[in-house]
Amino acid sequence: MTEAASATDRAGTLTLGGARGRWVLAAVVLGSGMTLLDGTVVNVALPTIGKDLGATLAGLQWTINAYTLTLAALILLGGSLGDRFGRRKLFMIGTVWFALASLLCGIAPSIEMLIGARALQGVGGALLTPGSLALIQASFASQDRARAIGVWSGLGGIAGALGPLLGGWLVDAVSWRWVFFINLPLAALVVAVAARHVPESRGESVSGGFDVAGAVLGAVGLAGVTYALIAAGGSHPDIAAVCVSGVVGLAAFAGFVVTERRSPHPMLPPRLFANRQFTAANLVTFAVYAALGGLFFFLVLELQTEAGYSPLASGTALLPITVIMLALSERAGRLAERIGPRIPMTVGPAISAVGLLLMLRIGADASYVADVLPAVCVFALGLAATVAPLTATVLGAADVRLAGTASGVNNAVARAAGLLAVAALPLMAGLSGDDYEDPAAFGHGFRVAVVICAGMLVVGSLLAWFGIRSDVLRETPEEPVKPVPPCKHYCAIGAPPLQCGVRPPTGETGKAAGGGPDMRKDAPPGT
Incomplete structure (x- = not known):
């Protein structure tokens, strides 16, 4: 055999x-x-x-x-x-x-x-x-x-x-x-x-059909709005096409919401968003990952177009971001467990916003050590302080049976945020056509985009301060077991890592052994 x-x-x-x-x-x-x-x-x-x-x-x-x-x-x-x-x-x-x-x-x-x-x-x-x-x-x-x-x-x-x-x-x-x-x-x-x-x-408790209608409507909504934003930023936009695609996209999003509310097996259960902490955490996710997606699209182009870096040099310039996140994310997660996620999720995006403003120094013949490295490192420090507490909050706010689904929704929200940011930022920065080959034009657009991204991070910081409770990760009589993110190291820049939520290990909360059995009765998709 x-x-x-x-x-x-x-x-x-x-x-x-x-x-x-x-x-x-x-x-x-x-x-x-x-x-x-x-x-x-x-x-x-x-x-x-x-x-x-x-x-x-x-x-x-x-x-x-x-x-x-x-x-x-x-x-x-x-x-x-x-x-x-x-x-x-x-x-x-x-x-x-x-x-x-x-x-x-x-x-x-x-x-x-x-x-x-x-x-x-x-x-x-x-x-x-x-x-x-x-x-x-x-x-x-x-x-x-x-x-x-x-x-x-x-x-x-x-x-x-x-x-x-x-x-x-x-x-x-x-x-x-x-x-x-x-x-x-x-x-x-x-x-x-x-x-x-x-x-x-296979999923032992899988029953019912698939939410194909929801998936199609979600895809059409994203595609319609994305097309409208990108086409509107073109050199000679077709206004009719922009308006039609935008309306179709928004209508599809409205249909998606209605479908998810009525579906017996929605891929995005509306009851998740009945929890204000889960909703607030996803709003923070949207703001932070919109800034992140926009930055990574613009920064590499700026380094090669105006600063004159080679592809290898521009790729190497980004390495400190993932290295710092890999080194510090676990510590940020432990800090959030001790003091609650509200402060790290507020301070982290604010620090990243400062890092983005430092990137305004990047221009023609920018020095890596003096201009690029400090900005990248400050940005990465804020990101490392944010992502692990954010992921823990998403899991902690959701019903333990829906931990995997909650993580998947958060992952999709982050990707949608990056998608829309890449579509919208060139329009907002006044860039189109072959401007990415014009150092002066692209450099000006880059600095406008960086300021907008920094603003989105500030919005994320404010959303965390006013929307996230410090005690969201604490166990309560109603929820005696909170799902613990098994992924401790975070350095993916496109979206938070998918999580499943396991029981906390003995010695931390006195509950069952780490990596314990799947506690969800309605197993979430893909977990």
């Missing part, structure tokens, strides 16, 4: 000390690492892609947003599909889909084909990403589950951290096309390991 044939029998019994457990962890780390890598590596290649394919600034916006749009719209549905049809199966399908879309990206002869392939990549990512965490949850024994999730989170974060560096090197040394081709051997290895070693699992 092959390992794949007996995989189902091993679900929930693997350990980190065993060879099979290590193979499973290797597969999910490599699989999710591809998507994390792709989330950072492409930004560095944007100027080169634009020049090679003759793209306008709108084309570069869609190169980022086509991927983010389909990923944000479908990530919750992707988790539900895995619960129903098999998590390993969907994980492998997502990996193959992602690889084939990457191949199409790499051979794209035009910006239009690249945008279409990027949208397909996002679909693959939506199938692949929630399956990674779900496979760990289902495959590992309870005593090793939290440790496995921690290893997955940390190693995945390192992949994301290396993205700008790797992307810059590939663009300089080979071609921007290898930013996408590099996914092919990684995907082949993931599929080979998963087929042989990863146990199959």
